[in-house]
Amino acid sequence: MYQKFIITQDGVLKFGNVYLHHDLLSWGEDGTGGGGLWKRDPMHGAIMLYGRSFEFGQPDFSTLRRIDWSGAGGTPSALLYLPKWPDESVVEPVYVK
Numbered sequence: 001m002y003q004k005f006i007i008t009q010d011g012v013l014k015f016g017n018v019y020l021h022h023d024l025l026s027w028g029e030d031g032t033g034g035g036g037l038w039k040r041d042p043m044h045g046a047i048m049l050y051g052r053s054f055e056f057g058q059p060d061f062s063t064l065r066r067i068d069w070s071g072a073g074g075t076p077s078a079l080l081y082l083p084k085w086p087d088e089s090v091v092e093p094v095y096v097k
Helices: none
Strands: 002-007 012-018 035-041 046-050 066-068 078-082
Parallel strands (some): 012 066
Antiparallel strands (some): 002 035, 035 046
């Protein structure tokens, strides 16, 4: 199992521990907003988002409208994106529109 996230067609970011990004979707949902991997970073006090989904592509945070925290422990946290992963020197905050 891997810590993965996906952004649905309705702009909902979902977290989970799954083998495939597709497993994060409910019936009738699509991951048109892309996806990637995530990890908790105690140093930053945030969840780091990185990589891309081979199935759904690079995450498009401009479509983000809501976050479902249940798959990440249920507690909201700051979100940071590593666009040049594995290079962690560039970090961008992620916001809900």
